[in-house]
Amino acid sequence: MKNLLDKCLPLIYGVYLNSLSLISTKKASEKAFRVLLTPRKGKVGPSQETFLNAAKERRIQIGAITLQAYKWNGEKETILLLHGWESNSFRWHRLIGKLQEENYNIVAFDAPAHGYSSGKLFHVPLFAECTRAVIEIFKPKYIIGHSVGGMTALFSQYNYVESPVVKIVGIGAPSNLSAFMGQFQKKLHLSNKVMQGLDDHFADKYNFDTEEFSLERFAPHLPQQGLLIHDVLDSITPFQGSANIQRNWPNSQLVKTEGLGHSMHQDMVNDHILKFLKA
Structure with missing residues (x-):
């Protein structure tokens, strides 16, 4: 069940972000930014x-x-x-x-x-x-x-x-960051519109786009x-x-x-x- 959930969640996120981009590319890119940069693992384990x-x-x-x-x-x-x-x-x-x-x-x-x-x-x-x-x-x-x-x-x-x-x-x-972003797009099946918005968001926030990094x-x-x-x-x-x-x-x-x-x-x-x- 956990493996199935791990496979489905990225696709669910992708559908949601693609749909949101039809209403507001800015909101979709901001949410994609948070999804992309939020680790789900890495805390110290008991061992x-x-x-x-x-x-x-x-x-x-x-x-x-x-x-x-x-x-x-x-x-x-x-x-x-x-x-x-x-x-x-x-x-x-x-x-x-x-x-x-x-x-x-x-x-x-x-x-x-x-x-x-x-x-x-x-x-x-x-x-x-x-x-x-x-x-x-x-x-x-x-x-x-x-x-x-x-x-x-x-x-x-x-x-x-x-x-x-x-x-x-x-x-x-x-x-480079662009290759990492390509993997992110592929995993979530994100549209080019979401990815362009995400690239613009990076440029606004850090003064460089993903190709420049x-x-x-x-x-x-x-x-x-x-x-x-x-x-x-x-x-x-x-x-x-x-x-x-x-x-x-x-x-x-x-x-x-x-x-x-x-x-x-x-x-x-x-x-x-x-x-x-x-x-």
Whole structure:
């Protein structure tokens, strides 16, 4: 029953939004915006509590949002970890173990509307604003981000001239917002009219449309060393996106895997990250 409901709900939302757009494109796009940016998962589960509670560091206020930060103390460089959509800082527990063995100082935080952090909506500009605030507190030299966290890692450093970050790792990161929007349209069967209204809404709210928000466009301006890891069979974020970013990022490298999926928790991935950090 739950699987059937999960399949039907997007279609029901789509019919509703398409119908509403015939009356008011503006109202339909505003509601689509909230549907698109409202996570349904990602809060801390019972099996994750012990690991995260032991590392709680502080609560950080960013406007109306309260972020939960975590810290695993070490004597080497500080690393900031950014999780992805409908996840939380627990997703890093395997990598954190390896980083602790190397004595790195590790920081993470739950994104808005995820984990122990407050908020209802989640999007990259907001995540990037939070990331910059956390960077200013903890001064990490390295950032590692998975999926949307990888996109945020790169975007947060775009035009951040005085950033202390010297290396960035993006794992299975989407390359542009328009591709993500295309997946959203396909899942909900939204009309082009709704999507155009949604694009206009983004432009009004953030001063860029979905075509302009592209890591391929931002990458040439990144002075940091970069490592991109992406699976060619990733069904969530296409591999070609990372290939395009790497081609435009002057000081970066791309590791291609096959059969590891989108989550990328495997030792092979973590070993590539450690090698890059030590180089």
